Amino acid sequence: xxxxxxxxxxxxxxxxxxxxxxxxSGPGSVEEPPDYRMENYQAPxxxxxxxxxxxxxxxxxxxxxQKAAVFIDSMPRAPKPKNLPANTIWRDIPRxxxxxxxxxxxxxxxxxxxxxxxxFRSHLRQLTGRDHAKAILFxxxxxxxxxxxxxxxxxxxxxxxxxxxxEGSEGWSAAGFxxxxxxPLP
Numbered sequence: 063x064x065x066x067x068x069x070x071x072x073x074x075x076x077x078x079x080x081x082x083x084x085x086x087s088g089p090g091s092v093e094e095p096p097d098y099r100m101e102n103y104q105a106p107x108x109x110x111x112x113x114x115x116x117x118x119x120x121x122x123x124x125x126x127x128q129k130a131a132v133f134i135d136s137m138p139r140a141p142k143p144k145n146l147p148a149n150t151i152w153r154d155i156p157r158x159x160x161x162x163x164x165x166x167x168x169x170x171x172x173x174x175x176x177x178x179x180x181x182f183r184s185h186l187r188q189l190t191g192r193d194h195a196k197a198i199l200f201x202x203x204x205x206x207x208x209x210x211x212x213x214x215x216x217x218x219x220x221x222x223x224x225x226x227x228x229e230g231s232e233g234w235s236a237a238g239f240x241x242x243x244x245x246p247l248p
Contacts (some may be wrong), residue, residue: 092107134164169181
């Protein structure tokens with residue numbers, strides 16, 4: 063019985079150790095890159111974004127309650143598979159986000175087409191009333207580079223009050239706050 067107890071505790075002990083050469087994966091264990099993330103968007107993110115304010119779920123909730131920021135969901139839209147048979151009905155995967163958010167799809171990729179770049183810029187102008195100092199909060203899911211990239215891009219567009227909420231809709235929901243099904247802005 064004693065051997066069994068000791069053996070069952072070993073994974074708990076060794077599981078918390080980093081092996082030589084292994085990359086850590088906890089919050090803040092990723093260094094902030096100098097440029098956009100270009101691939102593997104669903105992965106651990108840095109805990110910082112130079113020029114932006116990073117907020118927790120409690121801080122995001124306070125901003126939401128006070129209507130002190132424009133909330134932008136930068137979750138991409140799932141693409142329609144190209145090899146579907148001709149008569150197959152395709153339905154978008156539902157997206158549940160923070161109520162009152164504007165869902166701007168595909169604006170968090172590392173490189174944007176000219177059309178997607180203009181989509182992003184025009185919606186930011188509309189949502190902020192052309193006020194580059196208006197608070198804008200970006201999020202998607204936890205461990206998602208889409209919101210990090212989108213917030214970084216907004217900074218490069220000249221917006222000065224950019225907020226990044228890395229816990230995203232998953233952190234919001236885990237805290238017991240409601241999400242609502244939404245559609246992306248056209």
